[in-house]
Amino acid sequence: MRALPVGEQALLVELESGAEAQALHAELLRRRAAGSLSVREIVPAARTVLLDGLDDPARLAAQLPAWDVAPLSARAEDVIELPVRYDGPDLADVAELWGVEEQEVGRIHAAAEFRVAFCGFAPGFGYLTGLPERYEVPRRATPRTAVPAGAVALAGPYTGVYHRSSPGGWQLIGTTDAVLWDHARVPAALLAPGARVRFVPEGTR
Amino acid sequence: MTDRAVAVVRAGALTTVQDRGRHGHAHLGVPRSGALDLPAAALVNRLVGNAPDAAVLETTLNGCAVRPRCDVDVAVGGAPCTVTVDGRPVPWSAPVRVPAGAVLDVGAAVSGVRSYVAFAGGVAVEPVLGSRSTDLLSGLGPAPLADGNVLPLGDPVAARARADVAPQPGPPRELVLRVTLGPRHDWFTDAALRTLTTRAYLVSSASNRIGLRTDGPPLQRAVDGELPSEGMVLGAVQVPPDGRPVVFLADHPTTGGYPVIAVVREPDLAAAAQATPGTPVRFVAVRRR
Numbered sequence: 198m199r200a201l202p203v204g205e206q207a208l209l210v211e212l213e214s215g216a217e218a219q220a221l222h223a224e225l226l227r228r229r230a231a232g233s234l235s236v237r238e239i240v241p242a243a244r245t246v247l248l249d250g251l252d253d254p255a256r257l258a259a260q261l262p263a264w265d266v267a268p269l270s271a272r273a274e275d276v277i278e279l280p281v282r283y284d285g286p287d288l289a290d291v292a293e294l295w296g297v298e299e300q301e302v303g304r305i306h307a308a309a310e311f312r313v314a315f316c317g318f319a320p321g322f323g324y325l326t327g328l329p330e331r332y333e334v335p336r337r338a339t340p341r342t343a344v345p346a347g348a349v350a351l352a353g354p355y356t357g358v359y360h361r362s363s364p365g366g367w368q369l370i371g372t373t374d375a376v377l378w379d380h381a382r383v384p385a386a387l388l389a390p391g392a393r394v395r396f397v398p399e400g401t402r
Numbered sequence: 403m404t405d406r407a408v409a410v411v412r413a414g415a416l417t418t419v420q421d422r423g424r425h426g427h428a429h430l431g432v433p434r435s436g437a438l439d440l441p442a443a444a445l446v447n448r449l450v451g452n453a454p455d456a457a458v459l460e461t462t463l464n465g466c467a468v469r470p471r472c473d474v475d476v477a478v479g480g481a482p483c484t485v486t487v488d489g490r491p492v493p494w495s496a497p498v499r500v501p502a503g504a505v506l507d508v509g510a511a512v513s514g515v516r517s518y519v520a521f522a523g524g525v526a527v528e529p530v531l532g533s534r535s536t537d538l539l540s541g542l543g544p545a546p547l548a549d550g551n552v553l554p555l556g557d558p559v560a561a562r563a564r565a566d567v568a569p570q571p572g573p574p575r576e577l578v579l580r581v582t583l584g585p586r587h588d589w590f591t592d593a594a595l596r597t598l599t600t601r602a603y604l605v606s607s608a609s610n611r612i613g614l615r616t617d618g619p620p621l622q623r624a625v626d627g628e629l630p631s632e633g634m635v636l637g638a639v640q641v642p643p644d645g646r647p648v649v650f651l652a653d654h655p656t657t658g659g660y661p662v663i664a665v666v667r668e669p670d671l672a673a674a675a676q677a678t679p680g681t682p683v684r685f686v687a688v689r690r691r
Binding site: 201203207241243317318320322 | 425426427428429430431432530531540542582584585586630631632633634635637638655656657662665666667668690691
């Protein structure tokens with residue numbers, strides 16, 4: 198773990214892996230909820246957690262290495278289920294990359310338990326980890342100018358859901374009707390960092 | 403009609419509703435947004451008796467014109483400009499009573515970029531995630547003003563401010579940005595760090611609410627390869643592949659994959675919001691307090 202000062206009010210904590218970053222993020226949320234950490238924004242990312250709006254970043258940086266950070270625990274009752282149809286235009290390409298039959302892609306994807314590692318790109322767009330490493334796929338060589346809203350997509354180690362139409366280079370494997378972002382709803386984002394997620398093929402619920 | 407609202411007569415190049423921003427949602431990918439020149443927005447609010455977080459209009463270079471449907475106190479500040487009511491000049495940076503049906507015209511910036519227009523009671527568009535700010539990166543909040551729009555106003559909450567006029571800093575002839583190095587200064591050569599803090603850059607015309615872009619000597623990387631996406635702060639000096647530093651302003655993305663060589667001190671960002679393209683920029687390294 199390395200804690201890098203960022204300006205005068207922030208710390209960027211860099212970890213060895215995405216899993217460590219997620220575990221630290223969970224610990225930070227626990228401490229903030231318990232009132233022992235005062236911070237305006239906690240922004241997890243691929244291998245870092247940014248803490249912005251700290252009174253004394255140097256003091257926290259000195260304390261962090263001594264923290265006892267529990268590894269992530271699975272709590273099945275919190276799982277958010279997203280209905281999905283595995284009907285994406287890139288199913289065949291993903292099947293080939295994975296070395297499986299096309300109809301196997303959905304089965305493998307729906308068998309995994311995901312966790313929202315972080316959000317970015319657009320409000321409420323979650324980067325979900327949980328697929329075994331051997332199923333990582335590259336982005337498409339040529340990004341699409343318009344990915345349809347509701348597209349369930351893969352890139353690198355991540356699964357994401359486009360909640361509004363936008364350009365994108367991810368491999369599209371399916372479609373969901375879940376409303377991932379509604380700024381008039383509380384909470385606006387269905388998927389926040391740390392949330393557990395399963396994809397449930399329609400007709401199997 | 404005498405309802406509490408203003409009609410947009412001339413929207414201008416880019417006029418948005420701004421308050422102090424949308425805080426606490428960065429982890430969802432929601433930018434902070436908010437007025438780029440926060441002290442100017444707070445000052446015009448004070449001149450009309452508003453709380454500092456009331457929503458105001460932020461114009462860009464060529465002002466805007468509105469027609470209130472009720473008598474209302476207004477104040478215009480930020481970038482200096484001509485202000486008229488039905489064609490008659492009225493003071494800038496002072497409270498002015500605009501009668502119902504008259505046209506308040508906020509002229510082109512004489513210097514600087516962004517003028518701020520406060521109305522007593524504030525612009526009362528529906529808040530989104532606790533803020534009325536227009537966020538141009540992700541599209542949250544009200545769309546930029548268009549001719550014919552009608553914006554609701556809130557009820558005035560205080561007696562008219564006593565201040566007749568308030569001094570405001572002039573837009574910078576040279577933009578001096580104090581920076582602390584890091585978090586990714588080790589991704590750059592020593593020569594690049596010297597270049598950043600000793601050579602002159604110019605404000606680029608590609609600047610916007612997301613970032614102040616610069617033209618000048620490119621900064622050489624010492625580390626090749628990609629940085630995994632990481633959290634970004636206001637004032638981050640991010641260096642894209644062309645090597646020209648970009649200073650992140652209010653609508654900046656919450657995460658990014660280009661290394662941040664330094665971070666600008668927050669009090670210096672108001673001047674950055676008022677620096678016109680071509681303004682010289684100096685980055686001055688300071689010690690962390």
